[in-house]
Amino acid sequence: MRRRSLLALPLAAPALAPMGAAAQDNWPNRPITIISGFPNGSGIDIYMRRMAEPLGRALGGATIIVDHRTGAGGNIGSDFVAKARPDGYTFYFGTAGTHAINASLYRTLPFDVVRDFTPIAHLGDVPNALTVSIERRPQYTDCAALLAAARANPGRLNYASTGNGASTHLAGAQFAVAANVDLTHVPYRGQPGAQTALLAGDVDFFFNQVGPALGPIRQGQTRALAVTTAQRLSILPDVPTVAEACNLPGFVSTTWYGMFGPANLPAPIVERFSNALTTVLRDPEFSNWLVTTQGIALPPVFTPAEFAAIQRRDIASWAEIVRRSGASVD
Template sequence: MNNIIRRFKVAAAVALTAFTATGFAQADAWPSRAITIIGGFPGGAGTDIYARKLGDLLTKSLNVSIVVDSKTGAGGNIGSDFVARSAPDGYTYLLGTAGTHAINAALYSKLSFDVERDFTRIALLGDVPNVLLINPKKHPDIKTCADLLAAVRAKPGTFNYSSTGNGASTHLSAAQFANAAKIDIVHVPYRGQGPAMSALLAGDVDLFLNQSAPAIASVKGGRTIALAVTSAQRLAALPDVPTVAEACKLPGFESSTWYGLFGPAKLPTDVANKMSDAVLKIVTTPEFKSWLIDTQGITPAVDPSPAAFARVHQADIKKWAEIVKASGAKVD
């Protein structure tokens, strides 16, 4: 009997050791299958461009496929909700923005998720300004921001502007601009970057403060003229375009948002750290920074770490709440 009990204990110990080893092996094996990065905005948006570039590089470094999937609607809330409800297994992330995770908290009377509690911050991906665009075919006489302001002030309430949606950064940036310049312009919201840009190119609206990446493409393609950028400094990608502070004689004016990578809440610490390390190794390289600065008009984060991201995120929730309140924008 003692021999039987002894053999049973030995077998149990071996089984437990094997089980434990397998468990550690499975944890260490992350990632073992495709990872999905969700975007809350349509293809062609700045977030989509960034997610695809980052995804291509992560595919090489993590040796698994990175799938970029857009789940659009409600100012990015559809995509955010999807990730907030996803299993915290390390295979679903969100390329979020100050819009989805700061502005929307103040803009929407009720969200299905908490912008802080329901997510794990992975990396801060960069600061994103807007570019003040006009259609040169519709307004051939407007060459500068001074020209635009003179035209608007001569006919208050007759000029309008497109945005990528009510409360989006393209809306609030324009609202900030109108408030600072003391001008009366009419907001016309569209569903996404594509329709908002199409409205400008078709002459349906007079101006558009678009995010830097798609704006730069339209300017370099000759379809639009950039009158100013909303950043504190000129963009390397548009070196001849002055800042709003310079061109519009609005000292101190600045309006920019950020991109950031989030996972769902309760993501295992080791997985979150591995994903963060993989992303930081990419976004801190000189090559990636040059891509951001020279082609996207995005300023790389000084400190992209999760800890720094948390500080920026929490401060922006308060900042944008004040801006949203001042703009009067609200979505039920």
């Protein structure tokens, strides 16, 4: 599935030139495409659309095109960028799911999540909220009630996710291991489908990303039983952590967003794009929007090399969670 959106400010688009030193010096001189592996309405989509205009300004008035290439837990979009020319005009808005979890979750991938990409910038840490439908599952007033039902009915309770390998999937798998319960995973193609299934009563619960979860929570459609962070979130101060609410000490399940380019991206472009993203993240208006509407924690200013080290660390740590959960995708 593909959906393209033209955002930010227009630039003149001269004929393509070889990617030599002069071309790098003039970068960007035509539209930049940022690929998303997830559909409209997802947490990534919300973030990208809000980021596009200030990012375009930080790059001197560049046009930013958001192109949705969805499916396979973000792997379709990842594969497209892995095979793109490293000319500074195609990037991927990745996640810990697409660039750490999927490396061990999928038996085979048509790309290597490290070798075939250039890490550029860490864009924030993303929490999830354990949510249930107030209308369809009124009996789940707290996490204790949910776990009691799961233990009384092994394998019968199910949870939605935004796709195999997404943080919403692994949060549920991690939860099942930590609580020693048998749960059934039901993947959907993105956040809107999973949220619709929750509200319709097709699934029992959903570890939704906090940003897109806030609307249904505040509208009284869903109940947040817990958040997956180590401490409570300022935007949901009355919602306990999973460790508190579910009596699972030490439970934390958060992921990150990050920007990637194809492998062999020229260093001057990496540096300029990383600096532009940092400018956007450090803007008070944008950073306040991230924290207060999306629940996304701003990271320190990481260099591309530091972000690459975070990615490699998380590939190893998520591989252990995948192994313990038994999750696997062909």
